Amino acid sequence: MKNYRDGGEAIVEAFRNLGVDYILSSPGSEWSPVWEAMARQKVENAPGPTFIDCWHETLAVDMAMGYTAITGRPQAVLIHAGVGLMHGSMAVLSATQAELPLIVMSGESTTFGDDPEQQMEPQWYGGVSVGGAHRLIEPLVKWAGQVTHAANIYQSVVRAGEMAQRLPQGPVYLNMSLEAMMQPWSKPDNLRAIPPAPRTMAVPQDIEEVAKLATTARRPVIVTESAGRDPQAFAAMVALAEKIGAPVIGGRASTYTNFPQSHPLWLGLQSFEHLEDSDLILLVDGKAPWYPARKRPGKGQIVSIGAYPIKQHLAYQNLHADIYLEGDTAITLEALVKAVSVDAARVSERCAHWSKARQAYEVMLAAQRQASLAADKLDAVALACIAAETLPCDTIYIDETITHMPVMRPHLPLNEAQSFFRVTGGALGQGIGAALGAKLAKRDKPVVLFVGDGSFLYNPIIQALGASKAYDLPIMIVVCNNKRYEAMRKGHVLYYPEGAAETSKIHYGVNIEAPDFENLGTHFDFFGAKASDQEELRKAFADGLAALQQGRTAILNVSLVR
Numbered sequence: 005m006k007n008y009r010d011g012g013e014a015i016v017e018a019f020r021n022l023g024v025d026y027i028l029s030s031p032g033s034e035w036s037p038v039w040e041a042m043a044r045q046k047v048e049n050a051p052g053p054t055f056i057d058c059w060h061e062t063l064a065v066d067m068a069m070g071y072t073a074i075t076g077r078p079q080a081v082l083i084h085a086g087v088g089l090m091h092g093s094m095a096v097l098s099a100t101q102a103e104l105p106l107i108v109m110s111g112e113s114t115t116f117g118d119d120p121e122q123q124m125e126p127q128w129y130g131g132v133s134v135g136g137a138h139r140l141i142e143p144l145v146k147w148a149g150q151v152t153h154a155a156n157i158y159q160s161v162v163r164a165g166e167m168a169q170r171l172p173q174g175p176v177y178l179n180m181s182l183e184a185m186m187q188p189w190s191k192p193d194n195l196r197a198i199p200p201a202p203r204t205m206a207v208p209q210d211i212e213e214v215a216k217l218a219t220t221a222r223r224p225v226i227v228t229e230s231a232g233r234d235p236q237a238f239a240a241m242v243a244l245a246e247k248i249g250a251p252v253i254g255g256r257a258s259t260y261t262n263f264p265q266s267h268p269l270w271l272g273l274q275s276f277e278h279l280e281d282s283d284l285i286l287l288v289d290g291k292a293p294w295y296p297a298r299k300r301p302g303k304g305q306i307v308s309i310g311a312y313p314i315k316q317h318l319a320y321q322n323l324h325a326d327i328y329l330e331g332d333t334a335i336t337l338e339a340l341v342k343a344v345s346v347d348a349a350r351v352s353e354r355c356a357h358w359s360k361a362r363q364a365y366e367v368m369l370a371a372q373r374q375a376s377l378a379a380d381k382l383d384a385v386a387l388a389c390i391a392a393e394t395l396p397c398d399t400i401y402i403d404e405t406i407t408h409m410p411v412m413r414p415h416l417p418l419n420e421a422q423s424f425f426r427v428t429g430g431a432l433g434q435g436i437g438a439a440l441g442a443k444l445a446k447r448d449k450p451v452v453l454f455v456g457d458g459s460f461l462y463n464p465i466i467q468a469l470g471a472s473k474a475y476d477l478p479i480m481i482v483v484c485n486n487k488r489y490e491a492m493r494k495g496h497v498l499y500y501p502e503g504a505a506e507t508s509k510i511h512y513g514v515n516i517e518a519p520d521f522e523n524l525g526t527h528f529d530f531f532g533a534k535a536s537d538q539e540e541l542r543k544a545f546a547d548g549l550a551a552l553q554q555g556r557t558a559i560l561n562v563s564l565v566r
């Protein structure tokens with residue numbers, strides 16, 4: 005019908021000027037205008053984003069999310085109409101909850117072929133158009149809208165990209181009408197690169213006030229959940245903790261490595277008992293650490309620090325904050341570090357106090373290690389210890405386990421920013437995509453996914469392995485196989501401790517009779533191994549690493565006793 009520059013070119017041009025590296029996509033027939041522009045980009049050898057074709061929408065969104073979690077750079081996701089959008093919507097909601105900026109688009113027809121100038125395939129009135137896909141996704145994204153004319157496609161996409169990066173960061177959705185994309189568009193002469201979102205900072209008076217509190221408090225404690233998303237904030241956390249002699253504790257939603265676990269001031273995840281005596285809590289990038297809200301911790305003031313503490317996507321939240329320092333976490337922490345001046349004697353008194361807690365923590369971890377490594381069979385602690393001893397120190401760990409990671413995590417070498425990422429929000433089936441996205445971001449680092457057997461089965465496994473093969477993204481997938489949804493059993497027993505299920509051991513919704521996970525990659529010539537004791541596990545890790553070196557994904561099926 006035509007073969008000229010149109011709305012498809014406007015979209016790709018907007019991606020270029022927004023600095024989008026990848027278009028993560030799962031196909032739908034509205035995307036031919038973009039495919040045309042991408043083919044032209046290739047033919048003309050022009051710079052621009054790389055196109056990644058996925059066999060499932062959840063995977064496309066998750067890869068984008070994993071990439072953005074590691075790089076901070078928003079990517080584009082193109083999926084199909086209302087139906088593909090529904091497949092991808094679980095992951096889109098996770099991006100909203102994780103505050104990861106994405107530009108998500110799918111298309112519809114709005115004229116249904118009635119325009120004699122523009123022929124439309126009959127599928128568009130046959131049910132693929134739901135009468136506004138942007139209405140469908142609206143509650144799950146930061147903002148959703150529709151574009152109906154090529155004249156404003158470029159500016160709409162740019163605006164979506166800019167909006168996604170402003171606070172709160174998150175996915176922005178555009179329903180891109182197919183007819184609009186097929187209308188002619190010529191590139192104006194005056195287009196230029198779009199500036200990145202400016203960083204914000206709390207006002208100096210508020211920083212001074214908090215600096216005074218941190219100086220005079222007897223036992224300040226720092227709690228964090230996602231400060232480590234930004235490596236600069238990770239470094240500022242260390243500087244602040246050291247300068248004021250405050251320990252650091254991770255909250256429940258610790259989706260990143262926020263502080264070096266080997267640091268003497270790190271006291272572990274959810275060790276909130278250390279807050280009992282605290283007269284000042286500095287909560288850095290906290291989402292909902294105090295649960296339930298009736299349990300306000302500490303004896304003094306709570307200062308909430310971070311770019312966006314009030315999470316509008318949470319139905320219920322109470323931070324109990326007395327003071328907010330709202331601004332870019334790294335910049336605000338750095339300003340706070342500059343403003344505090346605790347005298348050396350006070351800092352050493354505080355550090356000496358916390359060194360006892362740290363020692364007790366280390367003794368407890370050593371006892372766990374010893375007990376688990378003395379046993380014949382593997383538990384999660386032994387798995388983590390052997391991973392720590394075998395895997396390279398620059399490994400990026402991705403987590404999609406439920407009952408295992410809380411016990412594994414203290415034993416993993418998580419001492420650098422961006423060494424760990426977990427998809428937030430509780431929606432399972434996203435781990436492999438997130439791991440592939442992380443690998444896309446850091447091709448020179450090993451990426452290892454720990455995933456529960458139940459969680460693994462929610463993933464689009466074949467589709468993800470296909471993407472790993474097609475785009476040369478070898479990752480290690482370690483299935484923590486306890487042959488059940490242990491979380492379901494635990495929850496049931498908590499509510500019905502002496503109920504019929506627990507006394508008879510008849511559990512519904514718990515057991516998993518799964519296929520041999522280690523064989524699932526054979527079609528792709530991927531590596532697979534099974535391990536149920538330490539020797540097998542050590543060998544599986546070593547062989548798995550060798551496979552990664554050859555560019556092959558490795559699936560380790562690890563039998564765990566719990």
Ligand SMILES: Cc1ncc(C[n+]2csc(CCOP(=O)(O)OP(=O)(O)O)c2C)c(N)n1
Pocket residue numbers: 404405406407408430431432433455456457458459460462486488489490491492
């Ligand atoms: C898409 C989706 N479906 C269902 C659930 C409910 N769910 C939460 S935890 C869990 C069990 C996961 O099992 P597994 O990964 O084996 O971990 P384990 O409980 O054994 O530690 C399930 C089914 C969910 N969170 N997401």
Ligand SMILES: [Mg+2]
Pocket residue numbers: 456457458484485486487488489490
């Ligand atoms: Mg399980």
